[in-house]
Amino acid sequence: MPYYYFSTEVSINGRVIRAEIKYCYIRNIDDGSELPCTLKGKFKLDYRQKKEKLTTTDVIVVGDTVAYDDLGDGTGLITSIHPRENYLARKAPKIKGAGKRGERFEQILAANIDQFFVVVSADQPQFNNKTLDRFLITGDSSHIPTHVVINKIDLIEDDAFDFWPALYEDLGYECYMTSIQAPKSLRALREKLQGKISLFWGPSGVGKSSILNELFPELCLRTETVSDFSNKGRHTTTGVYMYTPSGDTFVIDTPGVREIEPYGIKKEDLAHYFTEFVPYINECKYNRCTHEHEPGCAIMEAVEQGEISPERYDSYARLLATIEDDLYF
Numbered sequence: 544m545p546y547y548y549f550s551t552e553v554s555i556n557g558r559v560i561r562a563e564i565k566y567c568y569i570r571n572i573d574d575g576s577e578l579p580c581t582l583k584g585k586f587k588l589d590y591r592q593k594k595e596k597l598t599t600t601d602v603i604v605v606g607d608t609v610a611y612d613d614l615g616d617g618t619g620l621i622t623s624i625h626p627r628e629n630y631l632a633r634k635a636p637k638i639k640g641a642g643k644r645g646e647r648f649e650q651i652l653a654a655n656i657d658q659f660f661v662v663v664s665a666d667q668p669q670f671n672n673k674t675l676d677r678f679l680i681t682g683d684s685s686h687i688p689t690h691v692v693i694n695k696i697d698l699i700e701d702d703a704f705d706f707w708p709a710l711y712e713d714l715g716y717e718c719y720m721t722s723i724q725a726p727k728s729l730r731a732l733r734e735k736l737q738g739k740i741s742l743f744w745g746p747s748g749v750g751k752s753s754i755l756n757e758l759f760p761e762l763c764l765r766t767e768t769v770s771d772f773s774n775k776g777r778h779t780t781t782g783v784y785m786y787t788p789s790g791d792t793f794v795i796d797t798p799g800v801r802e803i804e805p806y807g808i809k810k811e812d813l814a815h816y817f818t819e820f821v822p823y824i825n826e827c828k829y830n831r832c833t834h835e836h837e838p839g840c841a842i843m844e845a846v847e848q849g850e851i852s853p854e855r856y857d858s859y860a861r862l863l864a865t866i867e868d869d870l871y872f
């Protein structure tokens with residue numbers, strides 16, 4: 544064991560690239576070397592105070608920046624976790640994350656992200672604007688610059704599909720229309736990733752890992768054919784992993800999710816995350832209008848007038864219906 548083991552001054556700065564139950568894999572910020580690390584005992588004390596049986600992955604996520612000591616035996620010890628600048632989260636899925644009273648916790652996917660790309664596909668699995676909206680809200684509510692990638696454009700057969708990128712561009716989202724079969728379509732995205740920490744998230748089978756492979760062939764990520772029957776993905780990527788294709792470019796691949804519920808958004812706040820609704824919100828007759836059925840609702844009026852797209856309004860109404868009334872968080 545090196546002589547400096549007991550000194551905290553020699554701690555190294557690192558970034559979590561993978562978090563597992565036993566080890567967190569840390570990348571040295573200065574020289575790029577990687578080391579599996581465990582957490583210092585004091586974090587375990589914190590667990591006990593919470594009287595919850597938490598694991599490493601509850602405390603630390605990919606993207607966290609930490610200080611750690613190299614123990615010299617091929618492992619390291621994390622001595623502190625730096626405060627997060629931002630993080631992406633969703634409500635934990637129903638069964639797995641349910642607590643004693645059926646509460647569903649915030650499940651943090653990753654932290655300290657420069658930009659979030661919501662990846663969906665034009666087909667296989669079929670494009671679903673409501674799913675896209677849910678991811679966009681998740682990004683916007685986390686105050687992370689959020690962009691749209693519509694992949695598999697080689698499968699589009701009808702010009703009518705242009706409606707969708709036009710709609711989201713109009714709303715102010717950058718839209719990347721990509722196909723792994725057309726390398727040129729990935730050029731703009733490749734440039735956008737330079738020098739940033741970017742996270743790819745979206746439904747399973749849309750091609751998140753395939754795009755990253757196409758952009759950075761050295762990553763050799765596992766991809767899998769979408770099953771023909773359900774048109775749903777197969778959840779090929781099983782963990783959140785950060786890769787470093789070049790010194791200052793970081794990409795995070797994530798497992799696809801079937802459905803996503805944004806965490807901690809109250810019914811009355813939901814409309815604020817539909818950017819085109821915002822100018823109308825204060826024009827509603829009732830202060831706490833949910834824009835669902837109330838008379839004198841300026842948003843419903845704007846839909847009637849063709850100023851807000853019915854597709855977005857429908858998406859809003861569906862999402863509103865899934866938000867629980869008594870938010871305990």
Ligand SMILES: Nc1nc2c(ncn2[C@@H]2O[C@H](COP(=O)(O)OP(=O)(O)OP(=O)(O)O)[C@@H](O)[C@H]2O)c(=O)[nH]1
Pocket residue numbers: 694695696697698721722723724746747748749750751752753754765766767768769776777778779780781797798799800
């Ligand atoms: N036609 C077509 N197929 C694609 C394209 N991109 C990916 N695919 C195929 O879609 C399937 C799923 O791709 P993956 O990269 O594994 O999808 P993923 O989003 O990473 O899925 P998960 O890891 O399960 O979340 C694979 O068979 C890919 O070859 C594309 O642009 N066009």
Ligand SMILES: [Mg+2]
Pocket residue numbers: 751752753765766779780796797798799
């Ligand atoms: Mg994948």
Ligand SMILES: [Zn+2]
Pocket residue numbers: 827828832833834835837839840841842843
């Ligand atoms: Zn209203």
